[in-house]
Amino acid sequence: MNRAGERLYNGLVKENPTFVLMLGMCPTLAVTTSAMNGLGMGLTTMVVLALSNLIISLLRNIIPNRVRIPAFIVIIASFVTAVQLLLEAYIPALNKSLGVYIPLIVVNCIILGRAESYAYSNPVIPSLFDGIGMGLGFTFALTCIGAVRELLGAGELFGFALLPDSFVPIRIFGQAPGAFFVLAALVALQNYIKNVRKKAGKPYEKIGSGCSEDCMNCSEKGCTRRFYGENGTQAESMEQGTAVKKAGPETKDSEREDR
């Protein structure tokens, strides 16, 4: 259960998909015109992400390595369709305001990325929590961006007028360029906080199976994704390390086929 908690923390803070991994930029920039839209998009994605991680992890020993991407897409698309039908039935307003971006969750690279890099090679429970953690991180980021943009661009927050009438809305924050400004500012802010923590001697540690692909300095036990060396033997020098690392993915594939 400790591992589940670690996955949640990883998704929310250490490898936040928006602020750290910079994945899923299309919905991040397009739908965050208001805090409510951001929250809705984030939660929808989280449901799809958690469920697809769960199913892919369950099927990880059955899906042939060579057709894994199409298999992932089929699983993800099924969940997206289901979620969209549910939204249409129960929250039509949200469905209308998110529009085409709900079907586009199928090609959201966070979902495919987590399936490929985590769920496909990890047990079921951690994969589920990885999905929930990443989804929460995405939701948190989208809600933050949406809140700032709604506040500056319309003077409201979650639809309630917050600023006095004398405030003139800065329209650009309601449009695409504003999304870039707010995203950049928030990324800079969280990097600043991380740097301050680092200086204070409390850095966020890297977690190996994220995966940083830095197996040499990785302390993760039982990781199946050694990037170099047949039995997880570590390269002795940096030069060797990079040389073997380039050949890494092939080694991994052949391992998979043996299995």
Next chain:
Amino acid sequence: MSGLFKVSSNPHIRSRVATNGLMTAAVIALMPAAGFGIYNFGPRALAVMTVTIASTLLTEYFFGLYKKKLTITDMSAVVTGLLLALNLPVTIPLWMAALGGVFAILVVKMLFGGLGQNFMNPALAARCFLLISFPTAMTAFECDAYTGATPLAALKAGEAVNVLDMVMGRTAGTIGETSVIAILAGACILILLGVIDLRIPGSYIVTFVLFAGIFGGHGFHPAYLAAQLSGGGLMLGAFFMATDYVTRPITIKGQYVYGILLGLLTGIFRIFGPGAEGVSYAIILGNLLVPLIEKYTKPTAFGYERGGKRREK
């Protein structure tokens, strides 16, 4: 003697002209336009200029304090602030003008690495930022001196305009763009000092005239073309903003390409676009294409064949 044998990295030939000299020349050259703006629109124009220059200078100063590298003495912030003010309507609320100054220096210039690294003209980017953010305040050209639309809007609506007034500058518009005479006087100062040359403004204006003549719907009617030329920000943009050292191509061929591109874009925006004006968008769009233009117009180095291959013996 010893200087000849000094081993150093290029550039080996350095000009004595420094940044603050060029920038001071630009400020002096902008004085006629600024002065006419104050004469034309009254003391509030001076207030707008003061606010934008103060906000650009303060932003540059505080960012310099934070980075521990003060660049405020190179005068570029003054030029940016003044150009921004000349691009604003006189009725704009002062806090918006200040916000524009902060945006120009902080977001467009400093965050990308300071003067020389900005990929876009800071003053124009700030104008576009304000134009998108506050469309009503930025297009309110009615003030005490003038009522009614800008001459370009009237022209677009098919109304008659007084070309002589447009050349003199007795029309509505932003603070610095109205008087062609004042702008040309400033441009002459820059050209005589050797700060700018006619490559970019010339190819820009000629292309625009040709485009307006062919697609404008009035043929090459002199009054129509003169009105298009002297209306809006075309003159100010062509001489003072398209020629910005940082955001124009450095290759000579590239400068012609850039000028022609700006002329085409301005023509398309003005004639086929929904608005009457398009100079600022044309120039910042052109700024974005500068790296591409430079890539394809890079001159062949001595000893190399066309395409950069070393010549075989």
